Amino acid sequence: MMKPTFSIIAPIFNEIDSIPELYKRISEVMNSTNDPWELVMIDDGSTDGSTDAIRQLGANDQRVRPVIFARNFGHQIAVTAGLDYARGDAVVIIDADLQDPPEVILDMIAKWREGFEVVYAVRSEREGETWFKEFTASLFYRLIYRITDVDIPLDTGDFRLLDRKVVDVMGQMRERHRFLRGMSVWVGFKQTGVEYKRAARFAGETKYPFRKMIKFATDAITSFSYFPLQMAMYLGFISAGISILVIPVVIAMRLAGSQAFFGQASTLIAVLFLGGVQLISLGILGEYVGRLYDEAKARPLYIVSEAPDQE
Ligand code: UDP
Ligand code: MG
Numbered sequence: 181m182m183k184p185t186f187s188i189i190a191p192i193f194n195e196i197d198s199i200p201e202l203y204k205r206i207s208e209v210m211n212s213t214n215d216p217w218e219l220v221m222i223d224d225g226s227t228d229g230s231t232d233a234i235r236q237l238g239a240n241d242q243r244v245r246p247v248i249f250a251r252n253f254g255h256q257i258a259v260t261a262g263l264d265y266a267r268g269d270a271v272v273i274i275d276a277d278l279q280d281p282p283e284v285i286l287d288m289i290a291k292w293r294e295g296f297e298v299v300y301a302v303r304s305e306r307e308g309e310t311w312f313k314e315f316t317a318s319l320f321y322r323l324i325y326r327i328t329d330v331d332i333p334l335d336t337g338d339f340r341l342l343d344r345k346v347v348d349v350m351g352q353m354r355e356r357h358r359f360l361r362g363m364s365v366w367v368g369f370k371q372t373g374v375e376y377k378r379a380a381r382f383a384g385e386t387k388y389p390f391r392k393m394i395k396f397a398t399d400a401i402t403s404f405s406y407f408p409l410q411m412a413m414y415l416g417f418i419s420a421g422i423s424i425l426v427i428p429v430v431i432a433m434r435l436a437g438s439q440a441f442f443g444q445a446s447t448l449i450a451v452l453f454l455g456g457v458q459l460i461s462l463g464i465l466g467e468y469v470g471r472l473y474d475e476a477k478a479r480p481l482y483i484v485s486e487a488p489d490q491e
């Protein structure tokens with residue numbers, strides 16, 4: 181088969197009801213470019229029959245290339261596998277639930293033809309999202325922007341086009357806890373955005389429950405900053421500073437005959453406060469040490485049970 185100009189990557193975890201529509205809309209959009217394209221569908225350990233649906237599409241249409249994981253490895257890893265298997269000159273990452281409208285790809289391609297190497301999609305509006313998701317997402321983007329060392333544009337997800345050059349560089353970054361949108365900014369190159377309205381899910385429920393959102397946010401922060409470690413140090417300085425300031429105050433008060441600060445309560449509060457600060461700092465340290473341990477093991481990022489030829 182001829183090497184495609186465009187690769188579309190769709191990570192799939194239990195999206196059986198969206199798959200036919202996803203395939204249809206992507207085909208329509210991509211056919212209109214008159215360039216050869218491929219759709220890399222990564223099955224991230226689905227249990228709802230999505231795996232068979234993807235296999236079937238691959239059997240019927242040469243342009244669909246199924247990559248089937250041995251188990252669930254998570255969204256960011258699934259996209260990484262997609263980047264590894266994609267062969268196009270430009271690669272587009274898109275969610276399988278059609279929250280990212282495939283039509284926006286045409287705007288991205290236009291920017292790519294102008295010479296941009298990373299074209300990210302900026303969410304100008306969101307539809308059908310709970311206020312909680314909107315609030316936490318908005319908070320997340322702003323927090324990440326403040327504390328990390330890379331300036332990740334606000335309100336951008338993984339929906340983006342990457343030039344082959346960028347895909348190759350990112351392919352060399354094999355870190356385990358991946359925050360792809362940070363990595364794709366970190367590499368540099370000519371970047372720009374296109375605005376879009378984030379749609380509601382076509383079918384099914386979010387595969388990012390609160391627990392996964394927390395893990396994702398922790399990965400994002402620890403991958404791109406030492407801020408939590410610095411916080412631990414600042415907390416240490418602050419509590420040490422307070423205790424030093426309090427000593428002369430207490431002495432002066434005793435000399436003046438005051439009975440304040442006597443007794444167990446004040447001692448207990450001070451001990452518990454310090455104990456808390458120490459445990460939190462230890463926990464933060466543990467997060468980083470655990471990540472180091474994961475990297476040291478150097479296991480493969482994912483395991484495929486079925487995959488197309490890489491070339
Ligand atoms: N996804 C995945 N593996 C996972 C979780 C999610 O491949 O462990 C896929 C999912 O099928 C979807 C995309 O990642 O195509 C984004 O997930 P979702 O729509 O649930 O996230 P949300 O849009 O709610 O943030
Ligand atoms: Mg979604």
